[in-house]
Amino acid sequence: MSNKSNKALLHLTDVSVTVENKQVVRGLSLTIKAGEIHALMGKNGSGKSSLSNALMGHPYYTISAGSAELMGQNVTELQADERSRAGLFLAFQYPQAIPGVTVANFMRSALIAHRGKEADMRGYRKELFAAMDELEIDRDFAGRYINDGFSGGEKKRLEILQLFLLQPTMAILDETDSGLDIDALKIVAAGINKFHTAKNGILLVTHYQRILDYVIPDYVHVMIDGNIVKTGGPEVALELEEGGYEVFQPAKTAVGA
Amino acid sequence: MSENTDQLDRAVMDAETRDSTASIGSNYAEKYGFYDEEAARNYFLKGAKGINHDVVENISRIKSEPKWMNEFRHKSLDIFLSKPMPTWGDTELMNTIDFQNIYYYIKPIEKSARDNWDDVPDYIKNTFDKLGIPEAEQKFLGGVSAQFESEVVYHSLKEDLVKRGIIFLDMDEGLKQYPELVREHFASLIPPADNKFAALNSAVWSGGSFIYIPKGVDVGASPLQAYFRINAENMGQFERTLIIADEGSRLHYIEGCTAPIWTSDSLHCAVVELIAMDNAYIRYTTIQNWANNIFNLVTKRAIAKKNATVEWVDGNLGSKLTMKFPCVYLSGEYAKAEILSIAFAGTGQHQDAGAKVIHIAPNTSSRITSKSISKDKGIASYRGMVKVYKGAKNSKVSVECDALLLGSEARSDTYPTMEIHEDDVKIEHEARVSKVSEEQLFYLTSRGITLDEARLLIVNGFIEPFTKELPMEYAVELNRLIELEMTGSVG
Numbered sequence: 080m081s082n083k084s085n086k087a088l089l090h091l092t093d094v095s096v097t098v099e100n101k102q103v104v105r106g107l108s109l110t111i112k113a114g115e116i117h118a119l120m121g122k123n124g125s126g127k128s129s130l131s132n133a134l135m136g137h138p139y140y141t142i143s144a145g146s147a148e149l150m151g152q153n154v155t156e157l158q159a160d161e162r163s164r165a166g167l168f169l170a171f172q173y174p175q176a177i178p179g180v181t182v183a184n185f186m187r188s189a190l191i192a193h194r195g196k197e198a199d200m201r202g203y204r205k206e207l208f209a210a211m212d213e214l215e216i217d218r219d220f221a222g223r224y225i226n227d228g229f230s231g232g233e234k235k236r237l238e239i240l241q242l243f244l245l246q247p248t249m250a251i252l253d254e255t256d257s258g259l260d261i262d263a264l265k266i267v268a269a270g271i272n273k274f275h276t277a278k279n280g281i282l283l284v285t286h287y288q289r290i291l292d293y294v295i296p297d298y299v300h301v302m303i304d305g306n307i308v309k310t311g312g313p314e315v316a317l318e319l320e321e322g323g324y325e326v327f328q329p330a331k332t333a334v335g336a
Numbered sequence: 337m338s339e340n341t342d343q344l345d346r347a348v349m350d351a352e353t354r355d356s357t358a359s360i361g362s363n364y365a366e367k368y369g370f371y372d373e374e375a376a377r378n379y380f381l382k383g384a385k386g387i388n389h390d391v392v393e394n395i396s397r398i399k400s401e402p403k404w405m406n407e408f409r410h411k412s413l414d415i416f417l418s419k420p421m422p423t424w425g426d427t428e429l430m431n432t433i434d435f436q437n438i439y440y441y442i443k444p445i446e447k448s449a450r451d452n453w454d455d456v457p458d459y460i461k462n463t464f465d466k467l468g469i470p471e472a473e474q475k476f477l478g479g480v481s482a483q484f485e486s487e488v489v490y491h492s493l494k495e496d497l498v499k500r501g502i503i504f505l506d507m508d509e510g511l512k513q514y515p516e517l518v519r520e521h522f523a524s525l526i527p528p529a530d531n532k533f534a535a536l537n538s539a540v541w542s543g544g545s546f547i548y549i550p551k552g553v554d555v556g557a558s559p560l561q562a563y564f565r566i567n568a569e570n571m572g573q574f575e576r577t578l579i580i581a582d583e584g585s586r587l588h589y590i591e592g593c594t595a596p597i598w599t600s601d602s603l604h605c606a607v608v609e610l611i612a613m614d615n616a617y618i619r620y621t622t623i624q625n626w627a628n629n630i631f632n633l634v635t636k637r638a639i640a641k642k643n644a645t646v647e648w649v650d651g652n653l654g655s656k657l658t659m660k661f662p663c664v665y666l667s668g669e670y671a672k673a674e675i676l677s678i679a680f681a682g683t684g685q686h687q688d689a690g691a692k693v694i695h696i697a698p699n700t701s702s703r704i705t706s707k708s709i710s711k712d713k714g715i716a717s718y719r720g721m722v723k724v725y726k727g728a729k730n731s732k733v734s735v736e737c738d739a740l741l742l743g744s745e746a747r748s749d750t751y752p753t754m755e756i757h758e759d760d761v762k763i764e765h766e767a768r769v770s771k772v773s774e775e776q777l778f779y780l781t782s783r784g785i786t787l788d789e790a791r792l793l794i795v796n797g798f799i800e801p802f803t804k805e806l807p808m809e810y811a812v813e814l815n816r817l818i819e820l821e822m823t824g825s826v827g
């Protein structure tokens with residue numbers, strides 16, 4: 080598992096996250112190296128999305144304590160767009176709809192942002208359609224407005240399409256499996272596996288064991304009340320499936336930051 | 337536009353052809369706001385500033401007009417002089433117009449309306465080259481008219497359109513060649529007494545387009561375009577357009593306009609009249625891109641007879657004050673009106689735009705969609721009037737106003753008026769004011785797009801219902817114009 084490489088892509092030390100003056104992540108530490116897949120599981124409201132958003136640079140979520148490094152660089156020094164260009168990606172739990180902006184136009188802008196203004200975009204149409212075909216997304220979606228009127232499952236697939244095209248080094252997938260039917264789940268899982276190489280890392284936030292049957296994690300972390308209370312291999316997800324969060328509830332209050 | 341390109345192809349094509357580096361860093365001054373000094377040095381005729389009966393008489397004499405037109409002009413001037421300034425709208429700005437500090441007539445070259453670019457002197461042609469007019473003409477236009485100051489200096493109509501009996505001339509030529517047709521319809525929808533600025537136009541009008549589409553002829557797929565260029569400082573441009581679409585014919589007409597940036601004001605007062613006979617279809621698209629020292633006070637009105645459709649697609653960018661409320665009289669049963677407009681107001685600008693529809697006959701329908709963007713200290717107003725006469729049974733009215741505010745000092749006002757004298761009507765009215773959402777911005781920036789570009793994408797998305805109605809070339813151009821406005825480098 081850890082012999083794939085030892086370069087840390089994401090290195091969190093005692094990270095706390097605050098939203099609306101409320102501390103929702105409390106002194107969390109986590110290291111993800113190249114080639115690794117980490118699953119992050121946890122109760123509703125335990126802070127998984129808050130952590131993800133804060134790492135991506137959402138203006139409402141601030142990293143109020145600790146250090147968060149993306150490939151050795153302190154992320155708090157970067158704006159969201161810079162973090163993206165540095166190789167970080169977040170597939171959102173609730174992707175935003177943006178009426179009037181087509182998927183084709185949006186992805187083109189994103190790719191130019193990543194590849195530079197002089198990038199040759201003549202093959203763009205082919206590239207876009209190839210990725211859509213791979214994920215079994217109807218090509219009509221290229222002309223539709225971002226997430227506007229998309230079903231829950233369609234939104235999740237569009238997130239994976241972006242993952243495909245942007246090829247980040249460190250990808251956080253926040254409940255990308257929620258709301259997918261079983262066929263879509265397989266397609267998305269295959270997409271994630273295809274994306275994954277020894278050079279990139281994935282943090283897979285999920286509530287369900289079922290996606291982990293397809294995307295095999297190296298580590299599974301259990302999060303409760305803003306912190307990781309248990310880390311182990313894939314078996315942890317199975318224990319969780321059986322016994323629920325009760326099993327992992329710390330006896331005493333978790334230690335704060 | 338009646339082109340068949342489907343949404344997908346267009347979206348991808350648009351994305352592929354968009355030149356990402358196009359105008360970043362450039363500004364209005366470079367792209368549109370240049371002043372051609374050589375052209376100005378070579379003017380064939382430049383009268384004195386100010387307005388009086390002598391000025392009117394001179395214009396009429398230079399044009400060797402029939403007596404009725406000469407009288408019409410003088411009468412109109414009397415109306416202009418006696419009519420007070422409007423007491424509604426942005427009176428504060430309006431009252432700063434100094435009518436005596438304006439040139440009312442400049443004839444740039446001796447022989448106007450040439451039909452070969454090679455015959456147009458270089459010092460005039462340069463401007464239109466820079467603006468890409470000959471290029472657009474070759475690519476997809478059915479005909480072009482290019483006005484410089486007071487006169488149309490170039491004019492063309494494709495061979496096959498000529499053969500099909502289409503008439504596309506400048507208004508002066510129209511009056512010469514088709515005196516009866518012009519006399520019948522000229523000022524029939526907008527009499528000089530309609531408003532002070534229409535009266536002024538009626539007195540000193542020059543240039544503009546005269547179009548007649550014969551019965552059953554369809555020119556919808558190859559638009560005719562007129563381009564209006566102001567060059568001189570303190571210029572007044574008063575073109576006059578009359579379009580007659582005979583029974584069952586179809587036309588798409590496009591107009592564009594730009595001007596150099598001066599510190600003192602110029603005036604643009606156009607009058608446009610459209611006549612759509614039974615079963616005819618007219619789409620009139622405007623992409624106005626004035627420099628910020630222009631008062632743009634325009635009167636546009638159409639009549640749609642039985643089962644006819646009139647569409648005003650109106651893009652208002654630039655100018656100091658724009659007052660423009662395209663109007664349609666739905667006089668025949670099953671007539672339709674569509675008025676789709678956008679307005680962008682930055683600091684020092686007031687876009688007072690809107691629409692007016694009068695339902696006279698039964699089973700008529702209208703749809704007004706207005707989108708405005710106010711940035712920094714800009715003011716955008718929607719002023720709309722819908723009137724349904726008694727007896728206009730089973731008519732449908734839909735009004736939608738959408739305002740986007742950029743910055744905490746931006747302002748948007750709406751003044752909707754409805755006068756409904758018939759019970760059997762269906763009316764929908766919606767108005768919204770919004771700001772660019774932080775969540776949307778974050779979504780885009782999280783994909784590597786800079787904050788400025790994300791904002792631009794969202795603003796262009798906001799006006800997409802408008803943009804998608806434009807021919808592709810204009811849609812791309814409009815997105816670029818918005819980009820110029822957003823980067824705030826407009827003079």
Ligand SMILES: Nc1ncnc2c1ncn2[C@@H]1O[C@H](COP(=O)(O)OP(=O)(O)OP(=O)(O)O)[C@@H](O)[C@H]1O
Pocket residue numbers: 098099103121122123124125126127128129130139172
């Ligand atoms: N924008 C916000 N404003 C106020 N409170 C917030 C905001 N975002 C998150 N919170 C709060 O922070 C806590 C953690 O929420 P978060 O969305 O991170 O949980 P989660 O682990 O992702 O839950 P789920 O599994 O339901 O997605 C919750 O109590 C939530 O109400």
Ligand SMILES: [Mg+2]
Pocket residue numbers: 127128129172253254
């Ligand atoms: Mg969540």
